[in-house]
Amino acid sequence: MRDAWRLGAAAGLSLLATGHAFAAENQAAADTLPRAVARNAPEGVPTAPMRVFVAAGPLEAALNALSKQTGLKLAYPTDMAEARNTRGVDGDFRPTEALSRVLAGTGLTYLPAGDATITLVDPRFVRLDTTSESATTLDEINVEGRGAEAGAPPPTGVVGRPPAPYAGGQVGSGARLGMLGNRSVFDTPFNIAGYTDKLIRDQQAQGLIDVIENDPSVRAASSLSDAPGSTLYVRGFELYPLDVGFDGLFGVTDIRRPPLYNIERVEVLKGPSTLVNGGAPNGGVGGAINLIPKRAADEPLTRITPFFHSKGTFGTAVDVGRRFGANGEWGVRLNGVLQRGETSVDKEKLDLGFGSIGLDYRGDRARWSFDLAYQDTDYDRNRTFIEWFPTNPTDKIPDAPKLSRNLGHPDEFQRMKTLMGATRFEYDLTENTTVFAGFGVADTSENAFASYKTITSETGEFSNLFVRRVTDYRTYAADVGVRTRFDTGPVKHEASISAAGFWTKTEFPKALQFLPGGSGSLDNPGGVTVPDYTDDPNGARFNSQEYRSVGIADTMSILDDRVSLTLGGRFQELAAKNYNFRPGGANYGELASKYRESEFTPAVALVVKPLERLSVYGNYVEALISPAAPAGALPGPSLPPLVAKQKEIGVKYDFGSFGASLALFDIKRPNAGFVAGAFAADGFKRNRGVEVNLFGEPMPGLRLTGGVSFIRGKLQDTATGVADGNVAPAVPSFALNLYGEYDLPPSLLDGLTVTGRVIHTSKQYYDNNNDYSIPAWTRFDAGLRYSFEGSWGKPVTLRANVVNVFGKDYWSSTGVGLLSLGSPRTLLLSAQFDF
Numbered sequence: 001m002r003d004a005w006r007l008g009a010a011a012g013l014s015l016l017a018t019g020h021a022f023a024a025e026n027q028a029a030a031d032t033l034p035r036a037v038a039r040n041a042p043e044g045v046p047t048a049p050m051r052v053f054v055a056a057g058p059l060e061a062a063l064n065a066l067s068k069q070t071g072l073k074l075a076y077p078t079d080m081a082e083a084r085n086t087r088g089v090d091g092d093f094r095p096t097e098a099l100s101r102v103l104a105g106t107g108l109t110y111l112p113a114g115d116a117t118i119t120l121v122d123p124r125f126v127r128l129d130t131t132s133e134s135a136t137t138l139d140e141i142n143v144e145g146r147g148a149e150a151g152a153p154p155p156t157g158v159v160g161r162p163p164a165p166y167a168g169g170q171v172g173s174g175a176r177l178g179m180l181g182n183r184s185v186f187d188t189p190f191n192i193a194g195y196t197d198k199l200i201r202d203q204q205a206q207g208l209i210d211v212i213e214n215d216p217s218v219r220a221a222s223s224l225s226d227a228p229g230s231t232l233y234v235r236g237f238e239l240y241p242l243d244v245g246f247d248g249l250f251g252v253t254d255i256r257r258p259p260l261y262n263i264e265r266v267e268v269l270k271g272p273s274t275l276v277n278g279g280a281p282n283g284g285v286g287g288a289i290n291l292i293p294k295r296a297a298d299e300p301l302t303r304i305t306p307f308f309h310s311k312g313t314f315g316t317a318v319d320v321g322r323r324f325g326a327n328g329e330w331g332v333r334l335n336g337v338l339q340r341g342e343t344s345v346d347k348e349k350l351d352l353g354f355g356s357i358g359l360d361y362r363g364d365r366a367r368w369s370f371d372l373a374y375q376d377t378d379y380d381r382n383r384t385f386i387e388w389f390p391t392n393p394t395d396k397i398p399d400a401p402k403l404s405r406n407l408g409h410p411d412e413f414q415r416m417k418t419l420m421g422a423t424r425f426e427y428d429l430t431e432n433t434t435v436f437a438g439f440g441v442a443d444t445s446e447n448a449f450a451s452y453k454t455i456t457s458e459t460g461e462f463s464n465l466f467v468r469r470v471t472d473y474r475t476y477a478a479d480v481g482v483r484t485r486f487d488t489g490p491v492k493h494e495a496s497i498s499a500a501g502f503w504t505k506t507e508f509p510k511a512l513q514f515l516p517g518g519s520g521s522l523d524n525p526g527g528v529t530v531p532d533y534t535d536d537p538n539g540a541r542f543n544s545q546e547y548r549s550v551g552i553a554d555t556m557s558i559l560d561d562r563v564s565l566t567l568g569g570r571f572q573e574l575a576a577k578n579y580n581f582r583p584g585g586a587n588y589g590e591l592a593s594k595y596r597e598s599e600f601t602p603a604v605a606l607v608v609k610p611l612e613r614l615s616v617y618g619n620y621v622e623a624l625i626s627p628a629a630p631a632g633a634l635p636g637p638s639l640p641p642l643v644a645k646q647k648e649i650g651v652k653y654d655f656g657s658f659g660a661s662l663a664l665f666d667i668k669r670p671n672a673g674f675v676a677g678a679f680a681a682d683g684f685k686r687n688r689g690v691e692v693n694l695f696g697e698p699m700p701g702l703r704l705t706g707g708v709s710f711i712r713g714k715l716q717d718t719a720t721g722v723a724d725g726n727v728a729p730a731v732p733s734f735a736l737n738l739y740g741e742y743d744l745p746p747s748l749l750d751g752l753t754v755t756g757r758v759i760h761t762s763k764q765y766y767d768n769n770n771d772y773s774i775p776a777w778t779r780f781d782a783g784l785r786y787s788f789e790g791s792w793g794k795p796v797t798l799r800a801n802v803v804n805v806f807g808k809d810y811w812s813s814t815g816v817g818l819l820s821l822g823s824p825r826t827l828l829l830s831a832q833f834d835f
Helices: 002-031 059-070 095-103 197-202 208-212
Strands: 050-054 073-075 089-093 109-112 117-121 174-176 182-184 192-196 218-220 232-234 237-239 244-246 263-270 287-293 301-309 312-324 330-342 349-362 366-380 385-388 413-430 433-455 461-488 491-508 513-521 540-558 563-579 591-611 614-625 642-654 658-675 678-699 702-716 734-743 752-761 777-789 795-803 811-813 826-834
Touching: 050 059, 050 095, 059 073, 059 095, 089 095, 095 109, 095 117, 174 192, 174 263, 174 287, 192 197, 197 263, 208 218, 208 232, 208 263, 218 811, 232 287, 237 287, 301 330, 658 702
Parallel strands: 073 117, 244 287, 385 433
Antiparallel strands: 050 089, 109 117, 174 182, 192 263, 218 232, 232 237, 263 287, 301 312, 301 826, 312 330, 330 349, 349 366, 366 413, 413 433, 433 461, 461 491, 461 513, 491 540, 540 563, 563 591, 591 614, 614 642, 642 658, 658 678, 678 702, 702 734, 734 752, 752 777, 777 795, 795 826
16 A cells, blocks of 8 residues: 555656646747737737647637637636537637637637636627727636626625636636635645536536546445435545535535535535634535535526436426626526436336525625525435444455345335525625625425345345434524735735534434334345334434634735745534434433533645746644444434544646646544444544546547545554554545546537546445455446537537446445445436527
8 A cells, every 4th residue: 555655646746747847848839929919919918920720629629729829818608618619720820810710600709808818708798899988897717716707706705606617617727715715726725626517417417426426535435316315435534415515504405415406516625624614514524515506697598408317217407597687787597407217226216306596696896696495305215224244253245236226125215305595695895805694504304214234144144124214404504704805015915704603403303213124135135024113293302513613814925926825723612412312212302412612723724836837735724523423323422522633735737728736635533433332432543645636628629537546544542452553444545536528520520529437446444443345346437428509509418428337236335334335337318408
C-alpha cells in the first residue's frame, strides 16, 4: 500500500508538471501574437489575422477549440451551446471574424463584456444596441463565478445561478463555499468538484449515488433502491443523506433519496465543511455535499424528456423556465417527474412522483429565491439490509448473488413522502458588502416493512428478521450573516461572519417492531415467512438534535491575489436527546440520555500561485461531530460530540480547457462502535490519502472527468487494543472513477457522441479485526448520445446508456456495518425535446 501511495503522488505530480510545460509552451507562443484594439472587440483580444481551424460539429467543442487557438475568453451558459452545431472555420482570420464564422447558422451572436472577454448572446432575448442607454449590460463571467446572464450578483453575493461551467460543461468552474461565497476551483484551498445538470442529464442519473460515481473520493454504502438510502463514504468516512445540504442548508431534502430533478449542480467538498457551512447533523468529517437548485435562465426553456429503464420503468420529466418583468428580474422554474414500473431488479417496483417550483428575484441590490418541492417514493420489494455474522469463524463472506435477483419478500415495501421548502435573501449594503439569510424545512414520513438478512455461512444461508417501521422526520435549518470586501494598504480582505443552526426531530407515531421471519439462502431466498404485525398507536420520540454556531473568517490576499491566507473558526454548540425506542422494552418512550456540548473549531488555509495557472494550497480544519450507531443498530444511540482534525496540502493546474489537481490529506476522527455490547467511543480512525482529479476537455470533442484515490485507513487506540493498526472497515486502499465522452467526426454522423465509464474499488474489510473482506470489483458503463435540431428549430437529444455492461455481480461496499449489493445491468433510454 505504501508503494501505491507513493506511486499515486508521483503520477499526479508528473501529470501536473507535464501539463505545466505544455501550457507554458502554448502561453509563450500566444505571447508572440500581435495585439491591438479592434472595432467591436474588447481590449486585450488579439486582432491580427492568424491561422484558425475548427472542425464542423457540436458548437460547444468548437468554441473550446477556438478559445484555445485564438486566446479569446468566451463567457456563456453551457446550455446555450448545447445541441447546437457549427459549420466550423478554416483559414486566416482575425479571432472575432473566426468567432463570427463559427457562430454562423447557430442563432447566436456575441458582445464585448469587459477586458479581454466576449459574451455569447441570443439576439432574441438580449438587445444588441450597446450605444443605447437602455441596452442590456452583460457582466463579465470571471473565475469567481458571477452569473452567465444579466443581473448577476456582485462578488459578495451568491443567490442566482451557480458559477459558470468549466470547459466541457461537466463540472463547475467554481463552487459555493457557504459563508465564504462563490470561489473559483483553482483559487480555493480545498478539493472541490461541482457536477453540472448537463452531466446529470447526459448520464441519465436517477439519484445522488449515480452522480457521485464520477468521483474517486466518494463511495456509496448502498445502492439506489436499498433501504438505507443514499448513504455515502467520502475520504473513507460516512456521510448520511441528512448531511446533504440544499442551497447551503443541511437536512432540507429527502433523508433517504435526495431528489435531483430540480438540481442545477451537485457540489462535493472533500474534508470537513465546518468552517464554511457549519457542522453537519452527523458530522460529515470526510466531506460535504451541497445541492444547488435550478433557476430560470434568460432564455425561455420548455423541456420534455420521456424515458425508459429496464426492465419496465416508464416515465416523463418536464422542465420549464421563464423570466418576467421589464428586465427579467422575476424567474420561475418548474420541474416535474412521474415514473412507474419494474426496476432492473426482478419484481422490484417503483412508483415515483416529484414536483417543484423555484422562484427568484434579482434587483439592483436585492436578490431572493424560494424553492418548494414534494417527492412521493413507493418501492415494492426493494432491497433491504444484509449483514454478515458467521456461525463458523473460519467461513468467508460468500460471493455476491446475481444482482438482478430479488432477495426480498413480496410483502416488503418502503413508502416515503417528503415536503421540502427553502428560501434565501441577499441585500447589497454597498458594492462590496452583502447581508444574507436563509431558512429551510423538510418533513418526511416513512412507512416501511423491510427485513434484515444475516448471512451465517459462506454458502449464503441467512436468518431473516422483519422490521416494521413508521417514522416521521422533521428538520429545520437557518443561517444569517454578512460578507464584505475591503483593503488595508496592500492587503485585500474578504471577510464574513455567519450564524447557522439546524434542529432535527425523529418520531415513531406507531410501533417499531422486530419480528423473526424464518431463513433462506442467497441462491434460494424463498424460505422466508412473513409474521403478523400490529401498529401500536402509542407513539414516542426517538431523538432530537439541535445545533447552533457562529463562524468568522477573513481571506487576506497580496501580490495581485497570488498569495491568500484564510483565518477563521466556528464556535459550535451541539445538543441531543435520546429516547428508549424498542416497543415492549423497559421505559419505552422515556428519555434515556441527553447532552449539550460546545467547542471552538479553528481553521487556517493558504493558497499560493507561483504561476498564473498553478495553485499550491494547504489547510488545517477541525470539525465537531456526533457519531451515529451503525446501521445494524438503527435506530440507535448517539454519543456526545467529538472533535476531528484534517490536514491537507495540494496543487491544482488550469490548462485552459483542462484541469488537474493533486491532494494529500490526513484526517483523524474519534471512532465509535460496540464495546462490550454497548455503543461507545472506541479509539480513532485515521485516514491518510492521495487524490488525483482530472476534468475538462483536453482536446476538441473529448471530455473527461474523474481520477484516482489512494487511502490508508487505520484504527488506533481501540478499546481492547486488538484492532490497533488494522485497516478500517469500508475503506478501499485504491479507487478509480473515469468518465469520458467523444464526439464522433461529422463525416461519420454529425451530432453523435459515445460515452464510457470505468469504476474500480479495491478490497474492503468488513470488521475491525480484518477477519472478513469483500473482493475488489470493476464495473464498466457505456452509452451513445445523438443531438440534432428538430423541425421546430429547437434541439432534440436521444440518449442510451448501459450501466454494468458486462453484468458483473459484486458486493459494492461494507459501509455502515452492511454488505451492499452493486448495480445490476441496467438499460437507460431517453429522448429530450426542447421547445
